[in-house]
Amino acid sequence: MKRFLLPAFFFALLVAVLYVGVQRAPQKAVIPSALIGKPAPAFTLPVLGSPGEFSESAMRGRWYLLNVWGTWCPECLNEHDMLLEIARSDTLPMVGLNWKDEDSAAMSWLSQLGDPYDVVAVDRDGEVAIDWGVYGAPETFLVDPAGIVIYKHVGPLNREVWQKQFLSRLPTERSSS
Amino acid sequence: MRRFLPLLLSMCWISPTFAIDPIEMSNPALQERYRNLSHELRCMQCQNQSIADSPVGLAGDLRREVRQLLEEGKTDREIRQHMKDRYGDFILFRPEFSPRNAWLWITPILFLLIGLFVAIRIIRQRVTLAPTDGSNPDDSGHEGMRDR
Numbered sequence: 001m002k003r004f005l006l007p008a009f010f011f012a013l014l015v016a017v018l019y020v021g022v023q024r025a026p027q028k029a030v031i032p033s034a035l036i037g038k039p040a041p042a043f044t045l046p047v048l049g050s051p052g053e054f055s056e057s058a059m060r061g062r063w064y065l066l067n068v069w070g071t072w073c074p075e076c077l078n079e080h081d082m083l084l085e086i087a088r089s090d091t092l093p094m095v096g097l098n099w100k101d102e103d104s105a106a107m108s109w110l111s112q113l114g115d116p117y118d119v120v121a122v123d124r125d126g127e128v129a130i131d132w133g134v135y136g137a138p139e140t141f142l143v144d145p146a147g148i149v150i151y152k153h154v155g156p157l158n159r160e161v162w163q164k165q166f167l168s169r170l171p172t173e174r175s176s177s
Numbered sequence: 178m179r180r181f182l183p184l185l186l187s188m189c190w191i192s193p194t195f196a197i198d199p200i201e202m203s204n205p206a207l208q209e210r211y212r213n214l215s216h217e218l219r220c221m222q223c224q225n226q227s228i229a230d231s232p233v234g235l236a237g238d239l240r241r242e243v244r245q246l247l248e249e250g251k252t253d254r255e256i257r258q259h260m261k262d263r264y265g266d267f268i269l270f271r272p273e274f275s276p277r278n279a280w281l282w283i284t285p286i287l288f289l290l291i292g293l294f295v296a297i298r299i300i301r302q303r304v305t306l307a308p309t310d311g312s313n314p315d316d317s318g319h320e321g322m323r324d325r
Binding site for chain 2: 031032033034035041100125126127129130131132133134135136
C-alpha cells in the first residue's frame with residue numbers, strides 16, 4: 001500500500017496543475033501589457049480633423065482612456081456604442097488613437113456613428129502604436145493622473161468589462177459620479 | 178501528367194528567396210542581423226509566425242522599427258529589450274531568464290534530478306537485495322549454466 005503513496009501524490013499534483021491550467025486558459029489568450037505600472041509612452045501626433053497637434057502630456061493630472069481604433073477594424077464597430085455610452089456617462093476623458101487609417105474614412109465614421117472622443121490623435125504609420133505595445137485593435141488603456149498605465153483591455157469593450165476592469169480601478173468618488 | 182505541368186512550373190516560384198519584405202539594408206552585416214532579429218521576434222497578431230514570415234500590417238511596422246533601430250546603431254540586445262519593453266516576453270521566440278519564468282527553466286532540471294535520485298535508489302535496492310535473493314547463491318549460478 002505504501003508504495004502507491006508517492007505515485008498517487010504525483011498524480012494528484014499533475015491533476016491539480018492541469019486543472020489550474022485549463023481553468024486559466026481563456027485569460028491566457030490575451031497577452032498582458034508590458035506597460036502596466038509604467039509611464040505612458042510619450043507622443044505628439046496630428047489631431048484628426050484639425051490642424052493642431054496632441055501630446056499625451058496634455059492629459060497629465062487627469063484619469064483618461066486611450067482607445068486604439070481604425071475604420072478597418074470590425075470589432076471597433078462592435079464596441080462603438082459602448083464608447084458612446086462611456087462618453088455620455090462623463091466619467092473620464094477619452095483619447096482616440098486612430099491607428100493606420102485614412103483621415104477621411106475616420107472622419108466619416110465619427111460623423112455617422114457619433115464621436116465619443118475628446119480628441120483623436122492620428123497614428124498613420126503605426127509608430128506610436130508600437131511604443132504602446134498595441135497588437136490588435138481595439139485596445140483600451142486606462143491611464144492615471146501621474147501618467148502611469150493602470151490597465152489595458154484588448155478587444156471590444158462591453159458593460160461588464162467596463163464595470164469590472166475599469167470602474168473598479170478608478171477612485172471611488174469618481175466612479176460613483 | 179502534362180496537364181499538371183503549368184502547376185508544377187508555377188511552384189518553382191515558391192522559394193524562400195521571395196521573402197515578404199525583400200529589404201536591403203545599407204550594409205551586409207546589418208542585413209544579416211536584420212534577418213536574424215526579424216526571425217526571432219514574434220508577430221503578435223498571428224502569434225505563431227515571426228515578423229519575418231508574416232504579411233500582416235503590424236509585422237511590417239515592427240520590421241520597419243527593427244531596421245530603424247539597426248540603422249541607429251543599436252545592438253541586438255538593445256533591440257530585443259526595446260521590443261520586450263513594449264510587448265513583453267511573449268514577443269521573443271527565445272525568452273530570456275527572468276524571475277517570472279524561472280520555474281519554466283528550472284523544473285526540467287529538477288525533474289531530471291528527481292529521476293536520477295529515484296533511479297539510484299532503485300539500483301541500490303537491487304544491488305543490496307541480490308545476494309539475499311536465493312537461499313543459496315551457488316544454486317542460481319548452476320541453474321544459469323544448465324540453461325545454456
